[in-house]
Amino acid sequence: MERSDIFELIQFGRDLGLRMVMATCGYLVDKKSITKLKEAGLLALSISLDGASAQTHDAFRRTKGAFDSAVEAARIARRADMRFQINTTISKLNLTEVGAIAKLAEELGAYCFNPFILVPTGRGEEIADQLLTPAEYEKLLQDLLKLKLKSAIEVRVTCGPQFARMCRQSKLVSSQGSQTIVNPGSGCMGGRGFGFISYKGDVQTCGFLGISAGSLIENNFDFAGIWQSSQFLNEIRNPSLYKDACGLCEYINICGGCRARAYAMTGDYLATDPICSFGRGDKS
Numbered sequence: 001m002e003r004s005d006i007f008e009l010i011q012f013g014r015d016l017g018l019r020m021v022m023a024t025c026g027y028l029v030d031k032k033s034i035t036k037l038k039e040a041g042l043l044a045l046s047i048s049l050d051g052a053s054a055q056t057h058d059a060f061r062r063t064k065g066a067f068d069s070a071v072e073a074a075r076i077a078r079r080a081d082m083r084f085q086i087n088t089t090i091s092k093l094n095l096t097e098v099g100a101i102a103k104l105a106e107e108l109g110a111y112c113f114n115p116f117i118l119v120p121t122g123r124g125e126e127i128a129d130q131l132l133t134p135a136e137y138e139k140l141l142q143d144l145l146k147l148k149l150k151s152a153i154e155v156r157v158t159c160g161p162q163f164a165r166m167c168r169q170s171k172l173v174s175s176q177g178s179q180t181i182v183n184p185g186s187g188c189m190g191g192r193g194f195g196f197i198s199y200k201g202d203v204q205t206c207g208f209l210g211i212s213a214g215s216l217i218e219n220n221f222d223f224a225g226i227w228q229s230s231q232f233l234n235e236i237r238n239p240s241l242y243k244d245a246c247g248l249c250e251y252i253n254i255c256g257g258c259r260a261r262a263y264a265m266t267g268d269y270l271a272t273d274p275i276c277s278f279g280r281g282d283k284s
Contacts, residue, residue, distance in 0.1 A: 115155075141166040200217075203226045205233065211232060
């Protein structure tokens with residue numbers, strides 16, 4: 001929102017036929033700017049909310065007033081009839097507040113609550129000690145499934161591919177007539193149905209795994225060529241190459257594990273997702 005050309009960029013994307021959305025912490029979102037965002041063609045916002053109170057969120061963001069800014073942005077978006085979702089990075093710092101954050105998301109009028117499981121990379125390296133233990137993570141997945149079943153809004157999980165496994169294990173992933181009880185979603189889509197382009201033009205699986213599959217600038221902006229021929233991406237797409245518990249897991253083709261978390265914690269993107277206890281007997 002500090003870019004003077006943000007509205008021009010959104011309009012340019014829309015003119016190309018792209019679905020333009022934007023992530024925000026709420027900073028500089030007001031009645032005037034939300035109107036300009038809509039006029040430029042923005043379809044939706046994601047607003048980061050990492051605590052159910054100012055005390056928790058502001059401590060996580062290290063900025064006083066961050067909570068009030070995010071909540072006010074959500075209210076402004078709702079009044080302007082702009083769709084928005086609430087994104088929450090889950091760590092030990094806010095694990096006990098997940099239910100309260102989800103409830104707040106409903107009250108604010110979000111169409112979706114989207115918890116992200118912490119990947120200790122980038123700025124996340126500073127709070128690597130707040131990564132959930134395997135036992136905490138498994139319990140969280142169970143709680144998120146219960147939340148998904150009762151929530152009035154959509155609940156999606158990002159960087160938590162084991163949630164797809166949890167849904168299938170629950171026996172609730174079945175159809176009654178034409179109605180599906182639970183949409184299990186998919187595991188990690190990085191390098192498969194999801195791609196990421198960094199600010200330097202590097203093609204990546206996602207924003208959390210900082211390995212370049214190739215530079216668009218150096219390859220004549222041939223995204224398809226990089227996407228299809230990259231050895232790195234083709235290794236990511238081949239679960240038979242995965243190691244240890246992930247390589248032996250019966251749900252590997254459904255879940256896939258978090259390759260970014262494996263790389264951040266072990267230096268090997270084909271290693272086991274370090275916070276998954278399934279099949280390892282590791283409940284610590």
